[in-house]
Amino acid sequence: MSRPAPRAVGALLVLPALLAGCFAPGADAPAEGEQRLALALAFPPVAALSPFSDDAVLVTRMGVGETLVGLDEAGDPTPQLAESWARVDDRTVTLDLRAGVQFHDGTPLDAEAAAGALTAAAAASPAPRSIDGLGLTARAVDEDTVEVQLAEPDPLLLQRLAAPGLVVLAPAAYGDPAAPDPVGTGTGPFELTELRGASGATLTADADHWGGAPELDGVDVTFPADAAARTAGLRAGELDVAVNLPIAQLPTLTDTEVLSVPLPRLVSLSLDTADGPFADPGLRAAAVAAIDPQPVVDGVYEGRADVAEGLFNDDTAGGADRPAVALPPASDPAGASIRLATYSDRAELPEAAAVLAEQLRQAGFAVEVVVAEYATLETDLLAGTYDAVLASRLYLGDTGDPVGYLAADLTCAGSYNLARLCDPAVDAAVAAAADVADPQERRAAALRAEAAVLSTGAVVPVLHERTHTGYAPSVGGLATDPFDRLLLTAETTVGE
Amino acid sequence: MTAAGRAGPAAPHRPRRAPGLAALRPGLTGLAAVAGTGLLVGALPWLSGDDPARTVLRAREVEREPDPAVLDAVREQLDLPADPVRGTLGWLGHAVTGDLGTSWVSGQPVAEVVPPALGVSLTLTGAAALAAVLLAVLLAGPALRRAADGRGDGGRAVGVLAAALAALPEFVLAVVGVAVLAVGWGLLPTSGFTGPEHLVLPVLALALPAGGLLGRVLTGAVRDIAGEGWVRSWRAAGVPRAAVQGAVARRALTVVVPQVLLLLVGTLGASAVIESVFDVPGLGRVALAAALAQDLPVVQAAVALLVLLGLAAGGVGVLVHRALLGPAGTDGGLSPELPPPAPGAGRWAAGLLAVLLLVVAAGLLRDPDAQDLTDRLAAPSWAHPLGADALGRDVLARFGAGALHSVGLALLISAVVLVVGVAAGLAGRGRAGLADVLNALPAVVVGIAVAAVAGPSLTGAVVAVCLVAWIPLAVHTRTLAAEARASGFHLAARTSGAGRWHLVRHHLLPLVLPPVSRHALLRVPHTALALAGLSFLGLGAGAESPEWGRTLADGVTYLERAPWLVAVPAAGLVLLGVAAGLVRTGR
Secondary structure (H helix, E strand, O other): OOOHHHHHHHHHHHHHHHHOOOOOOOOOOOOOOOOEEEEEOOOOOOOOOOOOOOHHHHHHHOOOOOOOEEEOOOOOEEEOOEEEEEEEEOOEEEEEEOOOOEOOOOOEOOHHHHHHHHHHHHHOOOOOOOOOOOOOEEEEEEOOEEEEEOOOOOOOHHHHOOOHHHOOOOHHHHHOOOOOOOOOOOOOOEEEEEEEOOOEEEEEEOOOOOOOOOOOOEEEEEOOOOHHHHHHHHHOOOOOEEOOOOHHHHHHOOOOEEEEEEEEEEEEEEEOOOOOHHHOHHHHHHHHHHOOHHHHHHHHOOOOOEEOOOOOOHHHHOOOOOOOOOOOOOOOOOOOEEEEEEEOOOOOHHHHHHHHHHHHHHOOOEEEEEEEOHHHHHHHHHHOOOOEEEEEEEOOOOOOOOHHHHHHHHOOOOOOOOOOOOOHHHHHHHHHHHOOOOHHHHHHHHHHHHHHHHHHOOEEEEEEEEEEEEEOOOEEOOOOOOOOOOOOOOOOEEOO | OOHHHHHHHHOOOOOOOOHHHHHHHHHHHHHHHHHHHHHHHHOHHHHHOOOHHHHHHHHHOOOOOOOHHHHHHHHHHHOOOOOHHHHHHHHHHHHHOOOOOEOOOOOOEHHHOHHHHHHHHHHHHHHHHHHHHHHHHHHHHHHHHHHHOOOOOOOHHHHHHHHHHHHOOHHHHHHHHHHHHHHHOOOOOOOOOOOHHHOHHHHHHHHHHHHHHHHHHHHHHHHHHHOOHHHHHHHHOOOOHHHHHHHHHHHHHHHHHHHHHHHHHHHHOOOHHHHHHOOOOOHHHHHHHHHHHOOHHHHHHHHHHHHHHHHHHHHHHHHHHHHHHHHHHOOOOEOOOOOOOOOOHHHHHHHHHHHHHHHHHHHHOOOOOOOOHHHOOOOOOOOOOOOEOOOOOEHHHHHHHHHHHHHHHHHHHHHHHHHHHHHHHHHOOOOOOHHHHHHHOOHHHHHHHHHHHHOOOHHHHHHHHHHHHHHHHHHHHHHHHHHHHOEHHHHHHHHOOOOHHHHHHHHHHHHHHHHHHHHHHHOHHHHHHHHHHOHHHOOOOOOOOOOHHHHHHHHHHHOOOOOHHHHHHHHHHHHHHHHHHHOOOOO
C-alpha cells in the first residue's frame, strides 16, 4: 500500500494545532508586590467604551472617567470635576472647574477641554439621553469657568451633567468625535492603559489624581457576560470583585462577602389598556387584587428584593406621603384568556412570571406565559401583542429624576409605554410634576402622578430590585452607589 | 500515484465537463453560496419586521426609550439599504474588494471583529474535534481488536458508554466541569481564553458528547467491515494481526472523517452557550449578539466566512474519503457485506426503556403544574420523590409530563430527518453543496429566519431543527453509498442493466440503512436538546412546559443547590440515548 492517505489525515489533524496560536490577548503579568485587583464587570463593551453608549457606565464604574458634577444618594448634584456652580438664569449655569486636575495623558483640564467634551456629546447622534434634544451649548468663559446653556428653561440642568455619557475626556480622545476613546484620556483615579476588545481591560493607578493617590496599584478587568462565570471566578479566587451576581447563586458564595444595594429599579406588570381583556378597568382592578408580590420576593428573589409599595421606592419618595389610590370596582375575570410576556435576559423574571401567572389563574384568568430574549420581543411588547408584560425598569434614569420615566412609560406620547396607557389625569399629573424645580416638591408631585397611574390599574408594581456585588473578604472601600455608576474609588483596597 | 489521481477513476461513467468549467466550479459555488446566504442575512430585518434602528439602539443602550427622533438619528448612521437585494449586492461588491464595512452597533471595522473571533473559535473547535476523534478511536479500539480476530460480537459495554456520552448535554458538562474541576479542585481556570490551560474545560464539554457519537458510529463501521470477505481472506492467508487492524481502521475512518469535518464547521458558529459559560471571545457569541441586534455587516461577514469554510471542509471531506478508500474506491474494488445482527441487544434496550417508562408513568400520575414556593428547591423526600424545582413543582411529575413532549417529538423529527437524509445522501454525488452551507450557518441565523417565516411556535422549532439535523445523516449515507457503488455486486448489477430503483432498493439501501438508522437513533437525545436550544428566540414549547431540554436549561443555574434538577432530565436523556443505541438496526 502507498502512504499518501495517512499523510492527508495527518495534515488534517495538524491543522487545529497550527491554529492553536489563536488565543485572546491576556493581561501582562503584574510586577512583584503590586496591589492589583481583579474585577469582573457584567457586560462586555458594546462600542469600545465610547461614552456615547451604555459603555459610559463601565467607564465611570472602573474609576476611569469623571463627570463635572456627581449625584448624592438623594439625587442632588455634588461637586466632582466642577468645584462649584452658579445658576445664571433658568436655562444657564456656570461651573468653576477644580484646580490642578490633569487628564491621564498629561494635558490639564481647562474650560476649553470641558466645553469641548460637552459640545461633542451634544453633537453626537443620538446625543446621550440626558441631554438629547435639549439644544445644549457649552463655552469656556475663562481659563477655569464653563458656561452651559439649554435651549429651554430646565429645572434639572445640573443633574443632567451628572450622566455618565457626559464624562470629560482629554481633547485627544475626540479624534473620532462620534466615538471618543477613553484609553489614556480620563481623569479618574485609574488610567485605562489597555482595552482588549470585549475580553478585558487593564487599569493603572493615577498617582496624581486630584483626590489623592489610589490605594491600589492597578486593576485587571474582565467582562464575562454569563453571571455563572462571574460567580465561579469569584469562588475560585480568580476574581476579587464581581458585579451583578444572580440571586440563585448567592447561597453558593460561602467565603466571599456580598454587597447588596437597593436600586431605583421597578419590576412591574404592565396591563395592556388599549385592547384585549385589560381594556376593561374592572378586569385590571381584578388583576391588581389578584397579585401578591410577597411570595415572589420571598420565593423567587429569596428575600433579596423589596416589595413595591408604589412605582417608586421609599428612598425616591424621600419620606413624602403617598396619596391614596382609588381603583375602580373589580369585575369577575370569568376565565378571560390573557397572554403574559416577559424576557429571559434578567434571570429572575421568567420564574416571577410563572408565580404571577399562577396567582392570576387562581383569580379566574386563563394565562399563557411567553418568554424570549428581550431583543426578539421588544417590537411586540410595544405594539400591544401581549395583554400583560412583566418588565424591569430603571426609573431614575441618568438624572436622578423620576419624571422622565413617568413621561416615557405612562403618558399618551410616551415612547416606552408598555401599558399603552393614555389617561388625561395621568398626563396632567406628569406635566405638572415636570414643571416643578424644587427637588423636594418635585418628588411630591411625582408621587401624585404615581397615585394617578396606580388608580388606572394599568401597572401593578411588584418589587424593587437590589444589585448584588460579590467581593473577597480582603477587599475594602468599594463605592455603594444607588445609581450603580461608581464602584472603584481611590479608597478601594485589596489585602493579602 | 497521487490521491487526486486516484480519485478520478472513481466515477468513470459520468460525462466529463469541459476542464475550464470544472476548475471554475468550486469558485462559482462559493460565490453563489456567499451571495445567497448574504441575501438571507440581509433580508432578516424585512423578514422579522423588526426595525434595525431599534435593535441597534437597544444593543448600544439597553434602557433608552425608543423616541422617534432617536431612532431617526440611528437610522441615518446605518445607511440602511432600500431593499435587501440592493443591500446585499452593495455589500458583495465591497466584500470582494476586501472591505467588510463597519459594525452598526460599535462602529468598529468588521475586519477587526470577525476574523479574530473566528481564530479563537477555530482553536477551540479544532481542539475539540481532535479530542473527539481521539475519544472515538479509543472507544472503537476493542471492536477493532475483535475484528482483527474475526469476531463481530461483544463490545456492548463500550457501546453503552459511547451512547451515554453522546446523550450528555454540552452545557451541563460545561457547568459541572467548572463546578468540580475549576471551583472545587482549583485545577483549571473558570473562564477566559488567554492560554492553552483555558482550552481544557470547554474542549471537554464539546468533545465528550461528540466523541461518544463518533465512537459509536466508528464502532458500528468496524463491526460491519469485520464481516467483509477480505478480512476473512487476509486472516486465512496469515496476514499479521496489526496489518489487518490497520486496514480495518482505515476503512472505518472513511465513514468518520467527513463527520468530523461537519462537526468542526458546525460547531464554529454555534457554540455560543459554551463560549458564554467560559467567557471565550469566539465567533458563536459574536454572531449571536450581532444577529439579535440585526448588526447586518457583522452577521454577513461571519456567515460568509463560515459558509466558505463549510464548503472547503465539505470538499476536503470528499477528497479525504476518496483518498482513504484508495484504489479500492474504483469499480468493483470493494465488497461490503451485510453484517450479522448483534445478538441480544434488543433485550437490553427493552429493559432500559421499561425502566424509563415506569418512571414516566409514575410521574404522569402527579400534577406537574402545582406550585408551592415553600417547597422551593426541596430535596428528594416522600412528598417529592425526585425533589422539587425552583417554584416548588414536583420534579417527578414534570419529568413524566415532559417525556411525551421531548421524546415523542424528538423521535418524530429523527424519523423525518432519517428519510430526508438518506434520500439526499443517495442522490448526492460526492460534492460540497447545500448540506455544507446549511451546516455552517450559525443556529441563531437559521432560527431567526425560521421564526420570521413560521412565527414563534413549536412548529418553527421543529422546522429549524429539521433544517440542519438531516445533514450528518446525508453525509453518512453519501459516504456509505460511495462504497457500495464501488462494490463488485453493484458493478455487476449495473452492467447487467439493472434500473436505478432496483440498484437503490436491492444494493444500496440494505447496506446504508442499518448504520444510518443507528446514527439517527443516537442523535435522538441531541434533537430533544436542540428543540429547547431555540427557546430564547421564542421558538419551541411554551415557557411553562415541562419539556426536558427546557427544564435542564432552567435547572442548570441551581446545579450546586439542587443537583436533582439537572440530574433527573439528564438521566432521562442518557437512558433514552443508551436505549436508542442498543436498538437493533440490522436484520
